Amino acid sequence: MKAYLSDRMGAALLMAPLLLFLGAAYAWPFFGVVNWSFTLPEPGLGQYGTLLSDPLVQSVFVRTLRIAAIVTIVSVAAAYAITVVWVRGTPAQRVIAEFCILVPFWISVLTRAFGWVALLSNRGLFNTWLQAIGFISEPLTLVRNEFGVIVGMTHFLIPFAVFPLASSMRSLDDRVLLAARGLGSSRMRTFWSVFVPMTRSGIIGSALIVFVFSLGFFVTPAILGGGRSVMVAELIYLRIFQSPDWGLGAAISVVLVLFVGALMALVFRYVRPKQLI
Amino acid sequence: MQQPGRAAEIKAIGIGKSFGSFRALDDLTLDIGRGEFLTLLGPSGSGKTTFLMILAGFVQPTDGRLYSDGVDITERPAEQRAAGMVFQGYALFPHMSVEANIAFPLKVRKKSSAEIKRRVGEMIERVGLKGHEKKLPSQLSGGQQQRVALARALVFEPGVLLLDEPFSALDKGLRGQMQAEMKRLHQETGTTFVFVTHDQSEALALSSRVAIFNHGKLLQVGAPDEVYDRPASRFVAEFLGEINMLPLKGVRNADNGATGLCEDRTITLRGNASAVGGNAILAIRPEYMSIAPEAAAGENGIAATAVASTYLGAATRLDLTTRQGAKVTVSVPNEVAASALSKGNSVWLTWPAEKGFLLPDGGQ
Numbered sequence: 001m002k003a004y005l006s007d008r009m010g011a012a013l014l015m016a017p018l019l020l021f022l023g024a025a026y027a028w029p030f031f032g033v034v035n036w037s038f039t040l041p042e043p044g045l046g047q048y049g050t051l052l053s054d055p056l057v058q059s060v061f062v063r064t065l066r067i068a069a070i071v072t073i074v075s076v077a078a079a080y081a082i083t084v085v086w087v088r089g090t091p092a093q094r095v096i097a098e099f100c101i102l103v104p105f106w107i108s109v110l111t112r113a114f115g116w117v118a119l120l121s122n123r124g125l126f127n128t129w130l131q132a133i134g135f136i137s138e139p140l141t142l143v144r145n146e147f148g149v150i151v152g153m154t155h156f157l158i159p160f161a162v163f164p165l166a167s168s169m170r171s172l173d174d175r176v177l178l179a180a181r182g183l184g185s186s187r188m189r190t191f192w193s194v195f196v197p198m199t200r201s202g203i204i205g206s207a208l209i210v211f212v213f214s215l216g217f218f219v220t221p222a223i224l225g226g227g228r229s230v231m232v233a234e235l236i237y238l239r240i241f242q243s244p245d246w247g248l249g250a251a252i253s254v255v256l257v258l259f260v261g262a263l264m265a266l267v268f269r270y271v272r273p274k275q276l277i
Numbered sequence: 278m279q280q281p282g283r284a285a286e287i288k289a290i291g292i293g294k295s296f297g298s299f300r301a302l303d304d305l306t307l308d309i310g311r312g313e314f315l316t317l318l319g320p321s322g323s324g325k326t327t328f329l330m331i332l333a334g335f336v337q338p339t340d341g342r343l344y345s346d347g348v349d350i351t352e353r354p355a356e357q358r359a360a361g362m363v364f365q366g367y368a369l370f371p372h373m374s375v376e377a378n379i380a381f382p383l384k385v386r387k388k389s390s391a392e393i394k395r396r397v398g399e400m401i402e403r404v405g406l407k408g409h410e411k412k413l414p415s416q417l418s419g420g421q422q423q424r425v426a427l428a429r430a431l432v433f434e435p436g437v438l439l440l441d442e443p444f445s446a447l448d449k450g451l452r453g454q455m456q457a458e459m460k461r462l463h464q465e466t467g468t469t470f471v472f473v474t475h476d477q478s479e480a481l482a483l484s485s486r487v488a489i490f491n492h493g494k495l496l497q498v499g500a501p502d503e504v505y506d507r508p509a510s511r512f513v514a515e516f517l518g519e520i521n522m523l524p525l526k527g528v529r530n531a532d533n534g535a536t537g538l539c540e541d542r543t544i545t546l547r548g549n550a551s552a553v554g555g556n557a558i559l560a561i562r563p564e565y566m567s568i569a570p571e572a573a574a575g576e577n578g579i580a581a582t583a584v585a586s587t588y589l590g591a592a593t594r595l596d597l598t599t600r601q602g603a604k605v606t607v608s609v610p611n612e613v614a615a616s617a618l619s620k621g622n623s624v625w626l627t628w629p630a631e632k633g634f635l636l637p638d639g640g641q
Contacts, residue, residue, distance in 0.1 A: 175368035181355045182333055182362040182439075183382040183429065193381075197372040 030257070033250045040247030047251035057235070057252065064232040067146060067221075068214035071153045075210045076203060078154070079161035086162070087169040101159050109156060113223040116152045117143055144226030152220040157213055161206040168202025208267040212260050232256055284312040284469045285345050285436030287332065292341035294327050301327045303493045305341070309437075314463050314470040316480040319490030320516070326441060328490075329473045333439050334358045345436065361430030361438040361468075365445060367422045369414040375425050376401070376410040382433040400428040403465070404458075420451045427462065437469040444479065456483055477517050481505060489513050511636045514560050521566065521605045523579065525559040528635065535635065540601050544577050547630040558636040565632035566607045568595070568617050572625040577633065579626050581605060583617045597626065
């Protein structure tokens with residue numbers, strides 16, 4: 001009887017269920033989608049032509065990139081501040097920061113989106129308060145537009161931006177910071193010219209993760225955008241489920257997947273997958 | 278080139294540091310002279326690094342005051358002390374080129390770009406890094422990184438340069454080379470150097486004075502030959518190198534020294550601290566002992582049997598036992614060792630009267 005499997009065989013066996021699942025649930029259907037994009041309603045590159053010429057599709061792509069870029073900048077900046085406290089703060093500060101980072105993971109994305117609607121709508125908490133203190137007379141339009149989408153997405157994505165940053169800050173050698181101070185550099189200067197550059201890989205990893213996530217966001221923009229600030233994922237949904245235009249929906253999906261794939265390749269050139277957890 | 282007058286003079290008075298209930302440093306009083314090369318020597322956990330961190334301003338002492346050129350700097354933050362520091366592992370900025378690393382302290386001081394360029398250029402030349410200006414620290418060898426660290430710490434002409442075990446990561450050959458280089462930099466800059474190490478040979482080779490620490494206390498400070506030849510305690514004697522210790526009875530002062538009995542022979546010591554009376558420990562460095570067939574009357578000597586030898590290349594280390602069982606080690610020429618071993622019982626160990634010294638019996 002063969003007592004042991006070789007390591008490689010063992011690893012392959014352990015991986016097999018996941019690979020089979022991914023193959024059956026993602027890869028195979030995706031080939032179907034690719035197939036649609038070239039065959040519906042008739043064989044050819046027609047849908048990709050539409051994609052390049054249709055101003056609506058293009059405006060959605062441009063909006064998606066713009067929102068993703070803004071969300072990325074705001075999320076990474078906010079996450080950076082939280083992470084500094086989490087990794088380098090006093091024990092009490094660390095506990096508070098950890099709480100702020102982890103709690104959002106326990107609340108569903110739907111709940112959070114509706115929570116923001118409640119806070120930001122015309123008769124929501126913010127507008128009521130701002131009117132009550134006389135800061136504004138007419139309610140501000142904070143939701144059902146790009147602003148609402150950006151707020152909701154940023155809130156969702158900050159915790160994801162934290163982990164790559166935390167990993168780069170943890171691996172930083174404290175003596176280098178001491179050295180900077182010993183050489184006459186103020187705390188502020190040490191932060192900007194030594195600490196931040198030394199966490200560059202974390203910033204890149206964090207930014208790319210948030211950006212990639214943002215591109216495919218569906219629920220949050222659908223709820224907080226109120227149909228007025230449609231992003232790519234929602235456009236695909238509309239093309240497939242509402243106007244039976246499967247070919248175009250499929251073509252947009254293929255372009256999105258290729259774009260995200262290229263970005264992920266870029267992520268892994270800068271950051272080891274291990275650093276993202 | 279720096280004016281020697283810019284070198285700092287440091288005075289530590291009653292400095293102590295506790296971490297919780299652990300006393301890392303206790304009641305340290307020490308003057309560090311202008312332009313001196315002082316080594317803080319001791320085993321790990323002896324307080325030497327804590328003292329260096331206090332000098333740098335990275336650690337606040339719990340007691341005592343620290344003065345630099347007569348000014349109280351105890352509470353002054355590190356960035357305002359202007360002490361150059363070379364860390365263990367160098368702590369170079371990994372994202373900056375060699376040039377940018379060295380320019381950093383000047384940029385922080387808002388020097389003009391022309392001055393920065395000139396001084397960085399001079400420093401790079403001085404430490405022999407020409408041609409490596411644009412490289413990142415990760416592209417350099419250990420010795421080259423060490424040079425960058427030295428250049429970065431010296432470029433702004435600090436009053437004092439603090440070095441925390443800077444050579445511990447280098448292999449032996451390179452270490453010797455860097456030591457020589459550091460000695461040269463010390464002479465050229467005239468800056469006060471405070472150097473931490475646990476390597477006694479490094480301490481003796483480099484410094485103008487050595488301060489020996491143990492268990493958070495400063496035990497002795499003095500010139501290398503002073504602490505080596507006349508250690509004040511058993512710990513210092515043993516830490517600075519191999520030492521033979523023999524029990525001495527009936528110790529009393531004699532003219533310009535002391536005498537006592539060791540295994541029924543009268544031993545004389547000259548130019549030594551006064552005897553404590555009664556029993557003491559006679560200490561002699563192995564290199565001052567020689568092997569002889571006989572000891573003349575009045576000469577310091579003790580009979581011993583050679584029990585083992587270790588060939589060291591240039592010399593042989595010989596382990597001997599005296600008649601009353603004390604163990605002695607000497608380093609002798611190879612052929613002497615061979616003949617001593619073959620003769621069995623009949624060798625004598627002799628040493629000049631001025632090379633032995635007394636340690637309090639059982640004292641630390």
